[in-house]
Amino acid sequence: MTNSNNYTGLTRFRIAPVFMFRWEESQQAYVLMYPEGIVKLNPTAGEILNRCDGARTVSDIVAELSGLFSEAPDFIEPRVHQFLEVCYGKGWIQPES
Amino acid sequence: MAKAGSNLNLDGQGNPVWLLLELTYKCPLKCAFCSNPTDLDNHPDELSTNEWKQVIHDARNMGAMQIGFSGGEPTLRKDLEELVAEANGLGYYTNLITSGIGLTRKRLENLKEAGLRHIQLGFQSSNPETAHWLAGVDCYEKKLQMAREIKSLGFPMVLNVPVSSVNIHQVPDIINLAADIGVEYLELANVQYYNWALVNRDQLMPTREALEKAEAQVAEARERLAGSMTIFFVIPDYYEGRPKACMNGWGSIHLTIAPDGIVLPCSQARTLPGLNFPSVRDRDLSWIWHQSESFNLYRGDSWMKEPCRSCSEKEKDFGGCRCQAMLLTGDAANPDPACSKSPHHYMVTDAVDRALKTRQHPEKLIARAAGWVPTEV
Numbered sequence: 001m002t003n004s005n006n007y008t009g010l011t012r013f014r015i016a017p018v019f020m021f022r023w024e025e026s027q028q029a030y031v032l033m034y035p036e037g038i039v040k041l042n043p044t045a046g047e048i049l050n051r052c053d054g055a056r057t058v059s060d061i062v063a064e065l066s067g068l069f070s071e072a073p074d075f076i077e078p079r080v081h082q083f084l085e086v087c088y089g090k091g092w093i094q095p096e097s
Numbered sequence: 098m099a100k101a102g103s104n105l106n107l108d109g110q111g112n113p114v115w116l117l118l119e120l121t122y123k124c125p126l127k128c129a130f131c132s133n134p135t136d137l138d139n140h141p142d143e144l145s146t147n148e149w150k151q152v153i154h155d156a157r158n159m160g161a162m163q164i165g166f167s168g169g170e171p172t173l174r175k176d177l178e179e180l181v182a183e184a185n186g187l188g189y190y191t192n193l194i195t196s197g198i199g200l201t202r203k204r205l206e207n208l209k210e211a212g213l214r215h216i217q218l219g220f221q222s223s224n225p226e227t228a229h230w231l232a233g234v235d236c237y238e239k240k241l242q243m244a245r246e247i248k249s250l251g252f253p254m255v256l257n258v259p260v261s262s263v264n265i266h267q268v269p270d271i272i273n274l275a276a277d278i279g280v281e282y283l284e285l286a287n288v289q290y291y292n293w294a295l296v297n298r299d300q301l302m303p304t305r306e307a308l309e310k311a312e313a314q315v316a317e318a319r320e321r322l323a324g325s326m327t328i329f330f331v332i333p334d335y336y337e338g339r340p341k342a343c344m345n346g347w348g349s350i351h352l353t354i355a356p357d358g359i360v361l362p363c364s365q366a367r368t369l370p371g372l373n374f375p376s377v378r379d380r381d382l383s384w385i386w387h388q389s390e391s392f393n394l395y396r397g398d399s400w401m402k403e404p405c406r407s408c409s410e411k412e413k414d415f416g417g418c419r420c421q422a423m424l425l426t427g428d429a430a431n432p433d434p435a436c437s438k439s440p441h442h443y444m445v446t447d448a449v450d451r452a453l454k455t456r457q458h459p460e461k462l463i464a465r466a467a468g469w470v471p472t473e474v
Binding site: 017018020022024026027031033034035036038 | 110112114159160162163188190192214215217251253254255281282
């Protein structure tokens with residue numbers, strides 16, 4: 001499930017319906033909640049998932065993260081892909097059909 | 098009931114993360130393994146809708162993110178939908194923990210509308226007759242129907258099946274039933290021996306052979322169903338030799354409110370004698386969590402005796418369960434006797450020996466009786 005052929009730069013991901021994703025003020029972090037579980041995300045992971053809104057494409061996310069963290073797209077792109085594959089494998093995100 | 102070792106990769110930084118509301122002790126079922134107090138009728142006077150809302154607000158302000166609506170049977174409260182909507186509006190992930198009795202299609206639709214995220218349905222067996230013995234009420238068809246309604250409305254669902262000697266041989270059938278219903282999570286919860294289950298311990302204890310067989314069956318099913326259903330199955334602490342990391346430690350991340358407003362570190366703690374747990378009717382919730390004597394008593398590790406105090410695993414299991422230590426040894430500060438390093442471990446092994454010498458028959462189960470409310474099932 002985690003091979004990079006699952007999507008392209010044009011894919012639009014959204015958070016899978018089982019999960020609830022939001023900013024948590026008391027933790028100063030984005031969190032992902034599901035039945036009997038909570039995942040606290042590190043800042044980069046949180047910023048990526050926050051853009052999995054069904055509207056932005058993977059390419060949009062790479063461009064925005066590149067700006068946000070002042071890194072070249074070439075540096076950001078493989079890292080975004082790697083994280084999205086993990087998220088997809090865990091069932092956190094789904095491609096918009 | 099929130100499980101020991103709940104799936105969590107953050108700490109509460111001194112604040113509660115999980116809020117469990119036991120809205121009522123009333124229940125249309127009378128399960129022989131019920132974890133509610135055995136003196137149910139001594140706890141009348143449930144919190145009002147507004148009092149529950151205040152609790153929901155206060156705990157959210159303290160940092161709680163997950164909320165469980167439990168009981169007893171929480172659907173017996175007519176204001177359940179209103180409380181769910183309140184919690185959802187504040188940003189909680191809302192969980193309903195129910196027997197399914199008291200639910201209807203209409204109520205499920207209303208709960209969905211109110212923002213309910215997830216339903217955990219208690220299920221006794223894949224066999225109607227076994228389910229009847231265990232729950233004390235003929236409820237199998239109704240539960241199955243509700244399970245399918247829950248899925249048809251798109252709720253993620255945990256099917257929670259307490260496992261004991263009475264139904265452990267049905268584990269493969271239970272897995273198949275769960276897969277057929279289409280649940281995302283199946284929790285095969287080995288019965289833990291508190292309250293009604295402790296009363297029935299000799300009748301409920303499975304053999305080690307039965308547990309190992311079930312474990313192998315679960316392993317096979319996990320492989321077969323990977324990607325569609327997650328199955329939880331943990332060998333019970335009576336057999337494991339290691340204590341459970343109960344509630345991730347006393348007063349660490351779990352906050353439970355009993356029907357009458359008593360604030361507890363876990364739903365079992367009420368049974369500890371000599372502890373005076375404050376009520377939200379008398380004190381501010383934040384004060385109770387941070388300042389009250391009962392919440393600080395077993396926090397951290399300064400209360401620990403040997404061998405816990407110098408044990409390399411104390412950060413991992415926090416000395417096990419205080420309630421189990423109390424129930425079996427008479428002192429909640431003793432190491433949990435489920436731990437093989439505990440000087441009281443013989444109490445657990447003796448209990449296993451005694452149970453396995455008992456002629457087990459479901460007719461001998463003592464059903465929870467107090468607090469029973471009749472209902473059409």
